[in-house]
Each structure stands twice: as structure tokens, then as C-alpha cells.
Amino acid sequence: MSAIVANNLGKTYKTYKKKPGFWGAIKGLVSREYQSTHAAQGVSFTIEEGELVGFLGPNGAGKTTTLKMLSGLIHPTSGEATVLGFIPSERDNRFKKQFALVMGQKNALWWDLPAQESLELTAVIYEIEQESFRKRLDELTGLLDVRHKLNVMVRELSLGERMKFELINALIYNPKVLLLDEPTIGLDVNAQKTVREFLKGYNHENKITTILTSHYMQDIEELCERVMIIDHGHLVYNGRLDSILAQFSDHKIVNIECRTQIVPMDFSLMGEVLELKAQSLKIRVKRSRITTVCRDLLALEGVDDINIEEVPVEDIIREVFNQNKPVA
Amino acid sequence: MSAIRTYTTVFQTGLQNTFVYRWNFLIRMVFSFIPFFGMMFFWKAIYAGATSEEINGYTFGNMVFYFLLVSLFESLVMPLDDEWQISSDIRDGNLNSFLLKPISYLYYRFSLFLAGRLVYSVVTIAPLSILFISFGRFIDLPVDPAVYFYTALALVLAATLQFLICYTIALITFWILEVSTLVFIFFSLEYFFSGHLFPLDLMPEWIYRIIKWTPFPYELYFPIGIFNQRISGQEMVFGYLVQIAWIIICYVTARFLWSKGLKKYTAVGG
Numbered sequence: 001m002s003a004i005v006a007n008n009l010g011k012t013y014k015t016y017k018k019k020p021g022f023w024g025a026i027k028g029l030v031s032r033e034y035q036s037t038h039a040a041q042g043v044s045f046t047i048e049e050g051e052l053v054g055f056l057g058p059n060g061a062g063k064t065t066t067l068k069m070l071s072g073l074i075h076p077t078s079g080e081a082t083v084l085g086f087i088p089s090e091r092d093n094r095f096k097k098q099f100a101l102v103m104g105q106k107n108a109l110w111w112d113l114p115a116q117e118s119l120e121l122t123a124v125i126y127e128i129e130q131e132s133f134r135k136r137l138d139e140l141t142g143l144l145d146v147r148h149k150l151n152v153m154v155r156e157l158s159l160g161e162r163m164k165f166e167l168i169n170a171l172i173y174n175p176k177v178l179l180l181d182e183p184t185i186g187l188d189v190n191a192q193k194t195v196r197e198f199l200k201g202y203n204h205e206n207k208i209t210t211i212l213t214s215h216y217m218q219d220i221e222e223l224c225e226r227v228m229i230i231d232h233g234h235l236v237y238n239g240r241l242d243s244i245l246a247q248f249s250d251h252k253i254v255n256i257e258c259r260t261q262i263v264p265m266d267f268s269l270m271g272e273v274l275e276l277k278a279q280s281l282k283i284r285v286k287r288s289r290i291t292t293v294c295r296d297l298l299a300l301e302g303v304d305d306i307n308i309e310e311v312p313v314e315d316i317i318r319e320v321f322n323q324n325k326p327v328a
Numbered sequence: 329m330s331a332i333r334t335y336t337t338v339f340q341t342g343l344q345n346t347f348v349y350r351w352n353f354l355i356r357m358v359f360s361f362i363p364f365f366g367m368m369f370f371w372k373a374i375y376a377g378a379t380s381e382e383i384n385g386y387t388f389g390n391m392v393f394y395f396l397l398v399s400l401f402e403s404l405v406m407p408l409d410d411e412w413q414i415s416s417d418i419r420d421g422n423l424n425s426f427l428l429k430p431i432s433y434l435y436y437r438f439s440l441f442l443a444g445r446l447v448y449s450v451v452t453i454a455p456l457s458i459l460f461i462s463f464g465r466f467i468d469l470p471v472d473p474a475v476y477f478y479t480a481l482a483l484v485l486a487a488t489l490q491f492l493i494c495y496t497i498a499l500i501t502f503w504i505l506e507v508s509t510l511v512f513i514f515f516s517l518e519y520f521f522s523g524h525l526f527p528l529d530l531m532p533e534w535i536y537r538i539i540k541w542t543p544f545p546y547e548l549y550f551p552i553g554i555f556n557q558r559i560s561g562q563e564m565v566f567g568y569l570v571q572i573a574w575i576i577i578c579y580v581t582a583r584f585l586w587s588k589g590l591k592k593y594t595a596v597g598g
Contacts, residue, residue: 013596073424075594089594093430101428108425110341112348117341124337125431127330 001085003177003209004047004070008079010233011065013037039065041233042079049176050207052199054214054224054241058321062233063213067179070211071101083177097126100170104182107162108169109154115165116150119172126173133172140168143198160191167195171202180212184219196222217313231321241313248316250287253309254294256280260302270296284311334431335439342443350451357403357452361459367395384530390556392466394527397552399459402524403445403452405487405548407494410441414498415507423593434495434582441491470557478564482551485571490547492578499582502589523549529558543578546571 017033018024040062047053057063068074070081072088072095081088086095102108109118123133141147144164149157157165163183170178180199184192200223203210214220220227220241227244229237237244251271258279267273270293271285285293290308298306375381375388386394414437417423426433460467470476497514501507519525521544528536528549539545550567553559559567 068424071424071428073427073594074596091427096428096430099428101424103424106422106425110345112345113341117344121337121341124334125429 001049002046003049003051003084004045004211005082006043006045006066006070006079007081009040009043009066009069009076009081010038010078011040011062011069011074012077013039038233040069040076040230043230043233043235044079045228045235045238047209047211049209050203051226052203052210052212052224054220054227055211055230056213056220056227056317057230061230063230064181065233066230067101067181067211067213070179071099073101097173098176099179100173100175100177101179102166102170102181102183104163104180104185107154107166109162109165111155112153114151115146115154115157115169118154119150119165119169122169122172128173136172136174137168140171143201144168144194158191160187160194163187163191163195164198167198174206176208178208178210180210180214182213182215184214184216192216192219199223217317221313229317229320236323237320244320245310245313245316248319249311251284251311252287252290253282253311254285254290254297255282255305255307255309256297256300256303257305258300258302259304263301331435335435338436338439339443342440343447346440346444346447350447353448353451354455357455360399361455364395364399364459368392384527385558386527386530389466390468391527392463393468394552394556396460396463396467397555398524398548400456401483401486401548401551403449403456404483405445405490405551407441407490408444408448410437410444410491411494411498411507411511414495415501418498418501418589418593419505427590434586437495438491442487445487468556470555475555475557479551479555482546482554482568482571485568485575486547486551489543489571489575489578492575492582493543493547496578496582496585499585499589502585502592518544518547521545522547523552527552527558529553540567541570543574546574 013036014034015037016028017035018028019033043062043066055063055066065074069076070083070088072091075089084095084098086092088095088099109115110121119137120133123130128136137150138147141150144167146161146164146168149161149165152161154162154165167183183199184195187195196219199210199212202208203223212219212223224241226239227237227241228235229244253274254271261278262276262281267276267281267283271283271289273281273283275282281297283293294306294308297303371388371391374383375391381387383391417426423433426436493514497507497510500510504510521528521539521542523545528539528545531539546567550559550571554564554567
């Protein structure tokens with residue numbers, strides 16, 4: 001049985017369209033014009049037990065709406081979702097005990113108390129034995145390197161430390177399904193890296209089914225083999241990350257650095273010039289022409305260094321968004 | 329059994345969390361003495377001009393004792409900012425994290441309310457004692473031990489009723505985002521009809537006969553009346569029954585609003 005099944009999920013919000021200005025507000029009292037917003041439409045996918053899937057899309061594309069439907073926080077207007085065999089919106093306690101949602105921008109810990117207190121309360125709410133609670137707490141705080149912060153008031157923690165405790169708070173009761181909405185948002189590079197490595201190891205060892213949304217492509221690249229891309233409420237891609245990369249990255253980026261001034265010439269014949277400075281050049285080249293272009297570039301006077309990179313995943317994903325039509 | 333453990337832990341966590349605000353509580357209590365003193369001057373002037381020593385059975389001393397009890401009982405049963413917290417949980421979407429937990433929001437809030445009351449009462453013991461000692465000559469404690477028991481029972485029910493009323497009003501946030509107007513309307517009715525301003529039996533008989541069917545007297549005046557031995561026997565039994573009836577009404581209303589509100593909440597998406 002798949003851990004998560006979304007079948008033709010749709011959510012339409014009816015929003016009241018307010019006319020501008022004071023008279024608009026008065027008119028709104030008498031007759032209201034409603035506008036339908038399709039936050040999600042016909043979203044279908046299945047996720048197997050233990051999978052870690054990246055969920056991508058621009059702001060307002062329907063990511064959070066979909067996650068909330070899978071959590072049971074909102075009712076789908078059409079279609080249905082099953083998580084671990086439960087219908088989330090029925091909010092069965094047996095479902096809740098196996099499920100966790102972590103939102104990077106929300107705070108579930110007690111602000112004025114040390115994180116330890118919130119965690120202990122969570123353990124009691126989810127009926128975790130004291131002994132296994134201690135063991136898990138020790139393990140998780142160790143992995144995330146926040147053991148020494150357990151007794152510090154949550155409001156005095158850094159954003160990164162707080163996020164780590166949010167994760168611990170969600171994982172302390174050993175859920176089978178974990179939805180992560182922007183868990184690394186606003187964190188510094190080090191904290192992002194710790195969280196990322198932690199998630200990787202945790203998913204690997206515990207076979208926890210995870211959906212992850214993130215604006216940081218590095219999170220997606222390092223953690224997810226499979227991604228789903230949503231745009232304007234439609235699922236536009238659902239498949240392996242590397243195959244989408246192959247499909248869209250038929251370009252590479254070539255950088256050269258020179259000791260002397262680059263002799264001006266028409267580089268646009270080689271590819272798309274991304275950056276041209278006095279002593280350096282950055283150019284986007286079709287994969288099939290890469291060897292020819294490199295040879296030509298190396299033949300230039302005074303070339304010191306050359307390096308060839310893949311097009312960043314961000315750019316590829318952006319390209320998928322821009323196409324805005326179902327692929328694959 | 330595990331549910332009891334859950335809510336006692338919520339209660340304990342609430343105790344610690346509320347304790348952070350102990351200084352606010354203390355200052356709040358000390359400043360609530362200002363209206364108390366105002367009340368004393370006011371009644372002193374009235375008694376000075378009165379033709380007899382008693383007004384409707386209250387001597388000046390009885391009146392002082394009445395207001396001392398108002399201060400004490402209020403700190404035991406009155407919600408402080410519970411309705412604002414509940415309201416903002418709904419408005420700001422913090423409710424989401426509770427909906428995901430295997431926990432009842434109503435009992436969760438009630439545990440926190442009780443914790444808040446306990447901390448508030450403990451913190452304000454010192455200023456209250458000073459107040460009671462300075463007006464010690466007016467204190468007229470009941471002799472019959474049963475009266476203490478009856479009062480305690482009425483206080484427990486009053487606290488439950490006060491909490492359920494504030495919880496119910498706060499739930500209206502599901503429909504109108506800003507409930508402060510409602511809260512203030514209710515608060516002013518409460519202030520007047522719960523016996524906060526003057527003992528309710530000073531009111532014309534016919535008004536009192538109407539308001540004793542409303543929930544207001546049972547939020548504060550009823551336990552004071554029992555302790556003052558102005559309410560006893562059949563009248564007291566009637567009081568308990570009305571108090572319990574209102575608790576049931578509020579509970580059922582709260583449950584109803586919660587399930588309706590949640591439907592709306594999950595439809596528009598927290």
C-alpha cells in the first residue's frame with residue numbers, strides 16, 4: 001500500500017472581491033462579487049513508504065494548499081487524499097499519532113519556556129514512554145547538535161536552533177509520514193547544511209515517508225530523487241529529478257579567465273553570453289557544441305583557467321515553470 | 329487515564345508559562361485596588377447621608393467586606409486574557425498545530441485557564457492579604473463550616489462557567505475576525521449584573537428576579553452571597569441548578585460552534 005495517495009485533489013477558494021476605496025466597501029455591504037481561485041486542480045500522485053519527495057513550485061502555486069489537504073487542515077473541494085490509509089480531514093487520532101507537519105514559518109514550541117518543556121508535553125500528548133522519549137531526545141538533539149540548548153528559553157534561541165527543535169518536536173513521537181514546508185527557510189548556510197544532512201540520515205534510517213518543499217535547490221538536489229512540480233494549481237511534473245535535469249539541461253556553462261584583456265569578438269556565435277568582463281567570460285553553450293567551443297576558447301590569447309558547470313537546477317526548474325504545461 | 333496525564337501535563341506546562349508573567353499579575357492586582365478605594369469613598373459618602381445605619385440589610389462594614397470578597401473571588405475565577413489567546417489562535421492560524429495533535433482544544437484551554445488562575449491567585453496573595461488585614465475589622469467570617477464548602481463549590485462552578493463563556497465568545501472569531509466589540513459588550517453586562525459594582529440584592533426586586541435567570545450572577549455574586557450568608561437553603565439550591573444549567577448550555581453551544589466553525593475553517597483553509 002502506498003503511504004500517500006492523492007487522487008484528483010482540488011481546492012477552490014471563494015474569495016470576496018472588494019472594490020477599491022470607501023464606496024467600494026459600502027457597495028460590498030449590499031452586493032458582493034465572488035471570485036473563484038483554484039488553488040489546486042486535479043492533483044494526483046502516490047508516494048511509497050519511505051520515499052523522500054521534493055515538492056516544488058513558485059509562491060502561490062498550491063504547494064501549501066496541497067500539504068494542508070494531506071494534513072487534514074483543509075477539506076478538498078474535489079477528489080480525495082489517503083494518508084496511511086486514513087482520510088486526513090476525518091482527523092482520526094490514530095492518524096494524528098503517525099503524522100507530522102512542520103512549517104518553517106510557524107512556531108509550535110512554547111515561546112517563553114525552554115524547548116525541553118514543549119518536548120516533554122509533546123511526549124505526553126502522543127503517549128510516548130518516558131524511557132523511549134529520553135532515548136530519542138538524546139539521539140535527536142545529538143544529531144542536530146542542540147543538546148546544550150535544551151534548557152534555553154525558546155525565544156532566546158537562534159532561528160536555526162528553533163527550527164531544529166521544531167523538527168525534534170515533530171519527530172519525537174516517531175511519525176511514519178512527515179510533511180516539511182520550507183524547513184530551511186531563513187537559516188544560515190551552516191544550519192541549512194546540518195538540517196539537510198540530518199533529514200537525509202533520518203529518512204534513510206527510519207524509512208519515514210517525507211514530502212519536502214523548499215526554495216533552496218540544494219535541499220532538493222541533495223535529498224530528493226524524485227520531485228513533483230506544481231504550478232498554478234496543476235501538477236506539471238512528477239518523476240525523477242535527474243530525468244528532468246537531463247530533459248532540460250541540454251546546456252552547460254563555460255567560464256574562462258584570462259591573464260590579459262580578452263580580445264573582443266562575437267562570442268554570441270558560440271552560445272548565450274551570460275557575463276563578459278575585461279578578463280573573464282561566462283557563456284551558456286549547447287551540450288553538443290561544448291567540445292568545439294572549449295577548443296576555440298582555449299585558443300584565445302592568455303587564457304588562464306577554464307571550467308565547465310551544469311546549469312543550476314534553479315534555472316531548469318524555472319524553465320519548467322515558464323513552460324507551464326504538463327510534461328512527461 | 330492517559331487523557332488525565334495529558335491535561336495535567338498541559339496544566340503544569342501552563343503553570344510554568346504563566347509564571348513568566350508573575351510581575352504583570354502583581355502589578356495588575358495592586359492597581360485593581362484603586363477602584364476598590366474609590367468604591368470605599370463612594371459608599372462612605374452614601375452611608376454618611378443615609379438615614380439609617382443599614383441599606384437594604386448592609387451596614388457600611390458589610391459593604392466593605394462585600395468588596396473585599398469581590399477582589400478575592402475575582403482573582404480565583406475570572407479569565408484574564410484567555411479569550412484573546414483563543415481568538416488569536418483562530419485568527420492567526422495557530423489553531424492548525426492543535427488540530428494536528430491528538431488533543432482536545434477545549435480541555436487544553438481549560439487546563440491552561442486553571443493554571444492561569446492558580447498562578448494568579450498565588451501571586452496576588454501578598455497584596456490581597458495586605459488589603460484584607462488593613463480592613464480586618466470589617467471581616468465577618470461565617471461560623472458554619474458547611475458555608476465554606478458551599479462557597480467553594482459555587483466558586484468551582486463559577487470558574488467553569490466564566491471559562492466556558494469566554495471560550496464560546498472567542499469561538500465567534502471563526503466568523504468575524506475581530507471579537508473585541510463582542511467581548512466588551514459582554515464584559516460590561518457582566519460587570520453590572522455579576523455584582524461587581526454593587527451587591528445585586530440592592531436592585532429593585534423585579535429586576536433581580538429577572539437577572540437571576542441569566543448567567544451573570546453566577547459568575548461572581550452567587551458565591552459571595554453564599555459566603556455572606558445572604559443566599560442559603562432553597563435559594564442556594566436554585567442557584568446551583570441555574571449555574572449548572574448555564575454551564576451545560578455554554579458547553580453545548582461551545583461544542584456546536586466549534587464543529588461549525590471548524591467546518592468553515594477547513595473550507596477556507598486556516
